[in-house]
Amino acid sequence: MSQPHLQPLVASRPPIETSLFDFFKVGPGPSSSHTIGPMKAGYDFLERCRALPENTLAQAASLRVELLGSLSATGVGHGTNTAVLAGLLGSKPETCSPEVLPSLSRNPDARHEVSVGGKRLRVGLADIVFGPVLHDAPYSNTLRASLRDANDNALFEMEYYSVGGGFIQWKGWTPPERGKPVYPYGTMRELRAQLARTGLTLHELILENETAITGMSRPAIFEQLEDIMDAMYDSVRRGLAATGKLPGTLGVWRKAGGLLDRAKQLPFTVDRFLAKLNAYAFAVSEENASGGVIVTAPTCGAAGVMPALLYAMRNDMNIGGRALREGVLASAAVGYLAKHNAGIAGAEVGCQGEVGVAASMGAAMLTHARGNAVEVVENAAEIALEHHLGLTCDPVGGYVQIPCIERNAVGAVKAYNASLVATCEERQHHMVTLDAVIRAMGETGREMNSKYKETSEGGLAVSIVEC
Ligand code: SF4
Known part of the structure; x- marks a missing residue:
């Protein structure tokens, strides 16, 4: 039930703009930060490489990803390397078949072909390397991805952060533009105040904000x-x-x-x-x-x-x-x-x-x-x-x-x-x-x-x- 006659309270700090479907994500386990996030990062890097100018892609010879921090420390047990590889090969968490990760890990030495623009590159688990646990990036779960030429020089690089819950950010990331919540809040106290002011139930308020944020x-x-x-x-x-x-x-x-x-x-x-x-x-x-x-x-x-x-x-x-x-x-x-x-x-x-x-x-x-x-x-x-x-x-x-x-x-x-x-x-x-x-x-x-x-x-x- 909408309450258009009420002036929303203004949250004391940036309000929550998370959507239900950012938060509840369907995907493969075992870890949102070590599996879903890294798979997303691999897929994002593939898409960005595919959008590079032709003269850059003409020099491309290999793909490499270095896992840092906690991704390196527990990446094997969490299947992080396999998840990144699946992403580089075009899998997305929400649509990937449950068989993708097990089949990649059953064949650790296999190399797989992926098309990047007009180029066909070969990539395997050996290209996903476990780097230092201690590093200077701003977030523990960090991946550095690069597209490299035949002399192993980086043609294009990205630094990704898997920030929990399957969310990813990257160096220079800015939050995406989206709708603003009609009933902004950043704390439970502010949420309670919005509920008291509007007379909405908790689930109604979440729905109203979801509609405003996503346009759905x-x-x-x-x-x-x-x-x-x-x-x-x-x-x-x-x-x-x-x-x-x-x-x-x-x-x-x-x-x-x-x-x-x-x-x-x-x-x-x-x-x-x-x-x-x-x-x-x-x-x-x-x-x-x-x-x-x-x-x-x-x-x-x-x-x-x-x-x-x-x-x-x-x-x-x-x-x-x-x-x-x-x-x-x-x-x-x-x-x-x-x-x-x-x-x-x-x-x-x-x-x-x-x-x-x-x-x-x-x-x-x-x-x-x-x-x-x-x-x-x-x-x-x-x-x-x-x-x-x-x-x-x-x-x-x-x-x-x-x-x-x-x-x-x-x-x-x-x-x-x-x-x-x-x-x-x-x-x-x-x-x-x-x-x-x-x-x-x-x-x-x-x-x-x-x-x-x-x-x-x-x-x-x-x-x-x-x-
Ligand atoms: S936070 Fe750590 S201990 Fe807890 S469920 Fe996740 S991996 Fe297991």
């Missing part, structure tokens, strides 16, 4: 959002049906199907529900770990939390389709606030920004879908994030498996419990705001030693090897 009609937004939700349900179903070991050297077995079978036999209703929620989160996270197609919510590593809750809300709690959609819209507000004011990448703020934010979004989704006031939704989101503060990112062997898969299940249950606490407490007695906990997450993340930010150089990644 409401039916088009609903259709695309349903596609995103269907992709989430599909990832649960595929993960529950799959068996065997996950890729990589850790030898981790898929557990989701077995967890669900045993969950159904548990005698107590509450145990059955929570055990099923665990199974759903395992299912998506195992799909993600195997390079399967998932939805970033907010990232690939944390992709299990939201779909697990959504699937349980639909199938076990009998929440209707409209309420589910409205819950997802409410969850987006929480994700936007976290991204805007702190960060959502493990390499930037640790796992508090991935599974912590996913749990916060999931708590908001469930609480909003059950018809609670925005203050209760905020409290639920706050509780879920508060109890992930300080959580480090230390994937064992660089694979998004241990601790990531179990962590998604624990995060989903924590989100469910945060919603219970928020809906059962006296809301006026709640002490901590969502803005405060997001600020705390940002500060904690900035001060966190880089060992604990997706480099696999500290924490569980080291102790599991040493014990």
